[in-house]
Amino acid sequence: MADSKMAVSQWSPGFVQELLPAAQKTALLYNLSYLCLGNFSNLERIIRTRAVETQLLFGSSDATMLKCILTSENLVQSLFPMLVTAVExxxxxxxxKFLEKARIWIKDIINDVERIVEKYELHNKDVASSTSDVIQEKIDTDKKITEQDQELKMIKKNQNKMKSELQKTTEELTEIEKKINSKSQEIQEFARSITKTSKGLGIFAAIVPFIGLIVKSIYDAVNDPEHTAHLKALEAELNILIADKTAVKQEQWQIELQMIDWQMKAARASFDRNLIPDPIHLNEVQKSLTRIQEILIQLKNFWENVAQLLDNLEQKTFVGEDLIEDLAELKDEFLDSIKIATEAWCCFGVGCKRASVMFKLQTKDAYKFLEVSPSSLSKDEWQIEYESVKKRLEEIDTPQAVTSSDKPAISE
Structure with a gap:
């Protein structure tokens, strides 16, 4: 597991909340795909099948998030109090003995997340296959059409313009992400180099796997002005990068909304000529599913890192003979670490609960649009349904998509 993968996801406990906008977009994009392609019976069947599969996959994801919640609660309610007793x-x-129990819990979660990530990968391939089916049927139909009318040409021109702008923001966002990862890694390495010189901070770093809180403790515990100044400078640089990322993400989302609007205009124009529209929204569904898969991989990496930290804690603090003698001396630092760790893990548990609620809602309500065939809608009813879905897409809170996982725990 590369440390660079962990740098951002570990800044704070809330990174799992990024699942919320990704899952919301998935359902709404399925809804748009259904509206655009549902007038063709074969394509309606394809969309319905994939949407139901996604719904079931979200149910499995909810079960995984529940296990994360229970493990977080076990750490807070069982492991930490038992460690306190052992230290006292x-x-x-x-x-x-207690750490061994935690290792078993975490290994179980890692296996669960691996399985669910594999399911997302297979499902995404199925969605990609469905997109290809739609494209092929469209090609067969479009052979009968020799030229596009002026409206479709104008729409295509605007779509290409939006696509170019989106590509530009995506490249910009990728570059900023690289810089954030690099800067977070730099902070992580510097912070942990400091914790190595302090046994108390070393124990804290093992129990609290969120680098933002480790940095705060360094500010509180280290009296070296040079270390403090360097750390603050690194944080200031990271703050600037994260502000840039937030701005670009918001710009990207606005462009995506404009693209969706032009795509729907193209779909409407195609309906009027009895053409099969492009399966553009299915492509976007794939992107949202991929984003969920990426976050779940982050979750797996996170738990693997926690398992490694607890193993190091056991080996260096409770097994190493040179440190056992210092345990009594470090009792106060250890107990303080447990207290902050409890707060951090409670916060992580809250994030997992929100993700769990989101998956439940997506499983229960978000796919009710499948109950009505688009072919049964009049033009006015179709337009009303489209406007409703578009409004819900616009209401997805883009700042929330840049969650606390991207924000330093310590502000300037």
Whole structure:
């Protein structure tokens, strides 16, 4: 597992909340695909099948998030109190026993997340296959058409313009992401180099896997002005990069909304000529599913890192003979670390609960549009349904998509 993958996701406990906008977009984009292609019976069947599969996959994702919630609660309610007892009674062997339990919990989660990520990968291939089916049927139909009318040409021109602008913002966002990862990694390495010189901070870094809180503790515990100044400078640079990322993401979302609007105009024009529209929204569904898969991979990497940190804690603090003697001396630092770790893990649990609620809602309500065939809608009814979906897309909170996982825990 590369440390660079963990740099951003570990800044704070809330990165799982990025699942919310991705899952909302998935359902709404399916709805648009259904509206655009549902007038063709074969394509309606394809969209319906893939949407139901996604619904079921979200149900499995909810089960995985529930396991994350329960494990977070076990850490807070069981492991941490038991570690406190072991430290207070100076019984490192007992602490090792408790850490072994936590390792089993976490290994179980890692296996679960791996399985669900594999399911997303297979499902995304199915959606890609469906997109190809739609394209082929469109090609067969369009052979009968020799030229496009003026309206479709104008729409195509605007779509290409939006596509170019979107590509530009995507490239810009990718570059900023690289810089954020690099800067976060730099902060991570510097912070952990400081914790190596302090046994108390070293224990804290093992129990609290969120780098933002480690940085705060360094500010509180380290009296070296040079270290503090350097750390603040690195944080200031990261703050600027994150502000840039937020601005570009908002710009990107506005362009995506404009593209969706032009795509729907093209679909409407195609309906009037009895043409099959492009399966553009299915492509966007794939992107949203891929985003969810990426976040779940982050979640797997996160738990793997937590398992490694707890293993290091066991080996260096409770098993290493040179540190067992210092356990009593470090008791206050350890207990303080447990207190902050409890708060951090409670926050992480809250994020997982929100993701779980989102998956439940997506499974229950977000796919009710499948109950009505688009072919049964009049033009006015179709337009009303489209405007409703478009409004819900616009209401997805773009700043929320840039969650606390991207924001430093310590502000200037």
């Amino acid at each position: 009674k100076n019984k490192p062997i007992l602490a090792v």
